[in-house]
Structure formats: structure tokens, C-alpha cells
Amino acid sequence: MTAIAFIGGGNMASAILGGLIENGYDSQSIFVSDPSQEKLDELAQQFNVNTNGDNEAVIAQADVVILAVKPQVMQQVIAPLKSAFDKKKPLIISVAAGISLESLSAWTSSDLSIVRCMPNTPALVQQGASGLLANQNVSDDEKALTNSILSAVGISVWVNSETELDAVTALSGSGPAYFFLFIESMISAGEQLGLTAETAKQLALQTALGAATMASKSELEPAQLRKNVTSPNGTTEQAILSFQKQGLEASVKTAMEAAFNRSIELSKELAK
Structure with a gap:
């Protein structure tokens, strides 16, 4: 062996x-x-x-x-x-x-x-x-x-290439923290809407786990899975529209670019 x-x-x-x-x-x-x-x-x-x-x-x-x-x-x-x-x-x-x-x-x-x-x-x-x-x-x-x-x-x-590995750093290397922040925000919002802290935490964690498991096992792209959950004029649509109005996609792109650039900077610093 x-x-x-x-x-x-x-x-x-x-x-x-x-x-x-x-x-x-x-x-x-x-x-x-x-x-x-x-x-x-x-x-x-x-x-x-x-x-x-x-x-x-x-x-x-x-x-x-x-x-x-x-x-x-x-x-x-x-x-x-x-x-x-x-x-x-x-x-x-x-x-x-x-x-x-x-x-x-x-x-x-x-x-x-x-x-x-x-x-x-x-x-x-x-x-x-x-x-x-x-x-x-x-x-x-x-x-x-x-x-x-x-x-x-x-x-x-x-x-x-090293550049692609910097992109990996920005996506999956740092990525868990992005999801932790999103889960934190969901828990906090759930509490503000009247749920207990423990109930909000249980529901947020299971929802994150369920969504990730579903996306990894499905033959459908995440975009299609999102559309399947988003009924016209429904509750999910209102939440998605709010995210889009506040520029969620652009924020994610900006955040990952910041992580990518810092990864390049760190490599240069550590090589000295």
C-alpha cells in the first residue's frame, strides 16, 4: 500500500x-x-x-x-x-x-x-x-x-494554471463562509419574523442542506430548479425579485473578484 x-x-x-x-x-x-x-x-x-x-x-x-x-x-x-x-x-x-x-x-x-x-x-x-x-x-x-x-x-x-486555482480559492476555498453568512442572515430574519432562535436555526440549516443535496443530485441546472420553486405571483417570486432589485448577483460577483484578487496578492507576498 x-x-x-x-x-x-x-x-x-x-x-x-x-x-x-x-x-x-x-x-x-x-x-x-x-x-x-x-x-x-x-x-x-x-x-x-x-x-x-x-x-x-x-x-x-x-x-x-x-x-x-x-x-x-x-x-x-x-x-x-x-x-x-x-x-x-x-x-x-x-x-x-x-x-x-x-x-x-x-x-x-x-x-x-x-x-x-x-x-x-x-x-x-x-x-x-x-x-x-x-x-x-x-x-x-x-x-x-x-x-x-x-x-x-x-x-x-x-x-x-495558478490563475484558475485563484478562481477556485474565490469560489470553493472561501465559498463556505459565503453560505454561512447567508444562513446567519436567514436565521436572523426568521427571528425578526417571530420564530424562536432554535427553530429558525433548524429550518435554515435543513433548508441549506436540502437545497444543496437536491441541486447535486438533480439533472436540472440550479437556475431551472430555482424557476421550478418560483411560482408566478407567489411568495418565493417576491423574495427573488427583492434579491435581484438589491443586486444580489452583482454583489456575489464583486465579492468573488475581491477574493480572487486577494489570492493573487497573497501568493506574491508569500513568494518573497
């Missing part, structure tokens, strides 16, 4: 390795390093994986290395590991936002197969949506291996 090493044992690493084990992956083929012994003990107890405080030691065991450290410390963590990467030549998957393939190659080796992954927080409940970008060294088999690993926490799609 493919041996997988995680450099960093935080939330995203825990989500991926937990999803792998839940889907039948051998826990003894998973290795995790982290500077916190408390975190390592927690992961060993929870998932029965191999842990070590030495990054080079886990790389030596690995066919795949998942970089799951904070973007701000990525360079200082992986630059000292060049010789370990050169010796083992694993497939590298980075889940750190904003760190370009060019930077990752410069800090490790231009000969390595490297995949950038832009995950999102629903990966913590195995409902993630990830964008993937490969460098020129990644083979079709390595792409398939990447897909099989990340399928443990949701869906993944391949893109062709």
Missing part, C-alpha cells in the same frame, strides 16, 4: 488522514510529523498512525508527502528538507493556500512531482471541494493517486 507522510498534523491533515482511515486505508501506512508532541500523541491515539517529531524520518518512509503546514512557515519548514526529498523523490501534495508551484519547486527540487491542492473546510466532515494543479513532472498515475487520496474528504477537480 502507498505510504503517505504528513508534514504537519493540524485540522486539514487530520481531516484527510481520518477520511483515508474511514475509507479503509491502512493506518500503519500513514506517517505524521509535527512539532507538537501533544498533537502527535492525540493523532496516534485517535487514528493509530505512526508519528514522529522528525520531518526527515517520515519523508524517508513515504511515497507521498502531504505538506499541511501554515503558508507563512512553509519555506522555513521544507527548505531544510531538500536532501530528504531528493533522496526519496516522493509525490508532494501541498494543501497550503497561496504557495505557488514555482515556490514549492524552488524550496524543494525542480525534479519533484508536485501538486497544489486548494481544499475547503467542509473537508473536515468529508464534504470538501478541492482544486488541484500539477507541475510538469506529475504523471497520469500520480494524478490518479492524488484523486484517490483526496476523494477521502470530498470531490476534487483539476485546473490548468
Whole structure:
């Protein structure tokens, strides 16, 4: 079985390795390093994986290395590991936002197969949506291996450029927060219309879950599903007309463009 090493044992690493084990992956083929012994003990107890405080030691065991450290410390963590990467030549998957393939190659080796992954927080409940970008060294088999690993926490799609990955960041990377804000607003409005806070919360959450599930399972486009719910002169139509009058579509576009532009800025800042 493919041996997988995680450099960093935080939330995203825990989500991926937990999803792998839940889907039948051998826990003894998973290795995790982290500077916190408390975190390592927690992961060993929870998932029965191999842990070590030495990054080079886990790389030596690995066919795949998942970089799951904070973007701000990525360079200082992986630059000292060049010789370990050169010796083992694993497939590298980075889940750190904003760190370009060019930077990752410069800090490790231009000969390595490297995949950038832009995950999102629903990966913590195995409902993630990830964008993937490969460098020129990644083979079709390595792409398939990447897909099989990340399928443990949701869906993944391949893109062709850093710019497209910035767009993924604006859509699915930051997207959960947009929906959380909308749910917050629905709960607040429900309370103002006379519902209790708990009732408004239950109804808003289930409505969001139901709409997303329906859209994902239906052969119809979301626009058509919306039209099917919107009866002429009905209550839904009045709400939709109000959203459109207040420029909801334009607001969403402006917000995503802001996230897209900030993603580009962050990549430039982190490359310095």
C-alpha cells in the first residue's frame, strides 16, 4: 500500500488522514510529523498512525508527502528538507493556500512531482471541494493517486494554471463562509419574523442542506430548479425579485473578484 507522510498534523491533515482511515486505508501506512508532541500523541491515539517529531524520518518512509503546514512557515519548514526529498523523490501534495508551484519547486527540487491542492473546510466532515494543479513532472498515475487520496474528504477537480486555482480559492476555498453568512442572515430574519432562535436555526440549516443535496443530485441546472420553486405571483417570486432589485448577483460577483484578487496578492507576498 502507498505510504503517505504528513508534514504537519493540524485540522486539514487530520481531516484527510481520518477520511483515508474511514475509507479503509491502512493506518500503519500513514506517517505524521509535527512539532507538537501533544498533537502527535492525540493523532496516534485517535487514528493509530505512526508519528514522529522528525520531518526527515517520515519523508524517508513515504511515497507521498502531504505538506499541511501554515503558508507563512512553509519555506522555513521544507527548505531544510531538500536532501530528504531528493533522496526519496516522493509525490508532494501541498494543501497550503497561496504557495505557488514555482515556490514549492524552488524550496524543494525542480525534479519533484508536485501538486497544489486548494481544499475547503467542509473537508473536515468529508464534504470538501478541492482544486488541484500539477507541475510538469506529475504523471497520469500520480494524478490518479492524488484523486484517490483526496476523494477521502470530498470531490476534487483539476485546473490548468495558478490563475484558475485563484478562481477556485474565490469560489470553493472561501465559498463556505459565503453560505454561512447567508444562513446567519436567514436565521436572523426568521427571528425578526417571530420564530424562536432554535427553530429558525433548524429550518435554515435543513433548508441549506436540502437545497444543496437536491441541486447535486438533480439533472436540472440550479437556475431551472430555482424557476421550478418560483411560482408566478407567489411568495418565493417576491423574495427573488427583492434579491435581484438589491443586486444580489452583482454583489456575489464583486465579492468573488475581491477574493480572487486577494489570492493573487497573497501568493506574491508569500513568494518573497
